[in-house]
Amino acid sequence: MAISSECRIDFTGWEAKSTRIKYAISEAVKEAIDYGMDELSRKVTQNLGGMRHKAGTKSPSPGKLPVTMISGNLHQAVRHKRIDLTRGAVFIDKNKAPYAVHVHYGTKKMRPRRFMSDAVAERREAIINRQRYLVKLKIRRAGGNPSEILGL
């Protein structure tokens, strides 16, 4: 009876698993970015959805969120776009509401209403937690151990 003199090392299973997990992470990141953009847009739109008042009249709540509306253009100008696979942006359409920057940062005559930065500060932790959960879930479903891969 001959004894085999070779020792085979087979990494195909490991490679398949790695590919599966890599794909799962890229899918999870896409989903996480979409979630972040949706959540932030929702909060920014909410910050811009105050009561309506007539043009030429003073705001009933100066310097406070939500921003009161005259034309409602700013409220409708919240947009989001994906920059690449791992980055997205929430922004205000300048063509629709060119005065947005003055509302956000204030002027000499008008107190600032930081509808964007307040939304980020308020939702940042919740968005990051949800994104972390999404990534972990996808890795687990692909057969990986999130703690080992992400070090979390």
Next chain:
Amino acid sequence: MAIRRKYSVSDVQKVIHALISKLISATSPWTSWQAVYGYPEGEVFNFSKLLVYVDTPIKTGTLTHQGGRPAVTMEIVLGCWNSGGDEGTGGVEECDIAAGHLLDLFGDVDVYSTQFTVTLGATTYTNKTLYDHGIIVTGSTGPRNIPVEDPLEYRREVTVSLIVTF
């Protein structure tokens, strides 16, 4: 630790304002500027000096660890506003110098050695440092150029990240 948990927003704002006011009262070139608590309202816009305003801080998160009281992370916007035109108060250069000094102040350990006096609630804390008040600076970013209406008006904002312990 002087900051009161339930009044943390106004207390942090008062402490940072007191720190900047102290520098403005004693140290050059800060003496050329004027500190404003909160967003500058219409009445302070005489612009005899460049304004350094300390806006309301925003809580950005909570830091917890077993056995300890939780701390909060906050961000505070500090702005420089110069509207004296290019002749009166130094123009855009003065604004950038002020923004640079704010960035440097909160990017250096020297921020913890400045002693100042502040009243929080009914208690006056005399000659205390930022660290005595339980405030740790974790970073500063900016200056961000803020669009203004007047062509001879200049405005920059710096954001300072803090950890506030109680």
